[in-house]
Amino acid sequence: xxxxxxxxxxxxxxxxxxxxxxxxxxxxxxxxxxxxxxxxxxxxxxxxxxxxxxxxxxxxxxxxxxxxxxxxxxxxxxxxxxxxxxxxxxxxxxxxxxxxxxxxxxxxxxxxxxxxxxxxxxxxxxxxxxxxxxxxx
Numbered sequence: 001x002x003x004x005x006x007x008x009x010x011x012x013x014x015x016x017x018x019x020x021x022x023x024x025x026x027x028x029x030x031x032x033x034x035x036x037x038x039x040x041x042x043x044x045x046x047x048x049x050x051x052x053x054x055x056x057x058x059x060x061x062x063x064x065x066x067x068x069x070x071x072x073x074x075x076x077x078x079x080x081x082x083x084x085x086x087x088x089x090x091x092x093x094x095x096x097x098x099x100x101x102x103x104x105x106x107x108x109x110x111x112x113x114x115x116x117x118x119x120x121x122x123x124x125x126x127x128x129x130x131x132x133x134x135x136x137x
Contacts, residue, residue, distance in 0.1 A: 002074045002136060003031045011036025011062040013046040013105050013118065014079040018125045020050050020057040025126075025133045035065040037082065043105055049118035053126075077132075079125070099128055 004022060008015035011034055019034035026032065039062040050057045077097045101124060104117035 001031050002026070002029060003072065004033070004075045004077065005068055005071070005073045006032070006034040007036065007065060007076065007078045008034070008080045009037050009082045010040040010105075011042075011064075012040045013043045013103065014101050014121055014125070016042050016046050016057055016060050016062075017050055017118075017122050018077065018079055018129060019060065020055045021122075021126050021129045022133070024055050025129055030133075033063070033068060033071075034060075035063045035068055037065055039064045043118075045104070045115055045118045046122075048115065049122045052119070053122070075132075097132075099125075101125070 004026075006015045006018045006022070015034035015036065019032050022030055022032045041062050042057065042060050047056075047058050075097060077099065079099050079101050080103060081098075081100050101121055102117070104114070104121045107114050107117035
């Protein structure tokens, strides 16, 4: 089983969606966790965007990266630039993977415009994580 940690600053949107997607695509071959350097709470628009594709992350909670300080991971993926800069070194993890994705929670506008930003990031993550699972074999 491959152990993967996905990091973001708030562990509220990008990393939460990535956790749900990787669990979905990787199935029983993956143990997936997400965390933040400054955790907050799971964004309701992230939950809604994931629900649209049949993945329920409503029971997820925002976690601090310190909860995983003594854990070993096969991969550590950062999904925002701030987390990449602040990411601690994890024992046993190979070269960290960094994907610079925009923060959908930072988008201003109508509720629909905000949701569209979450959908866009969700779809980008889905493509990257499908490729990640395929490459890992």
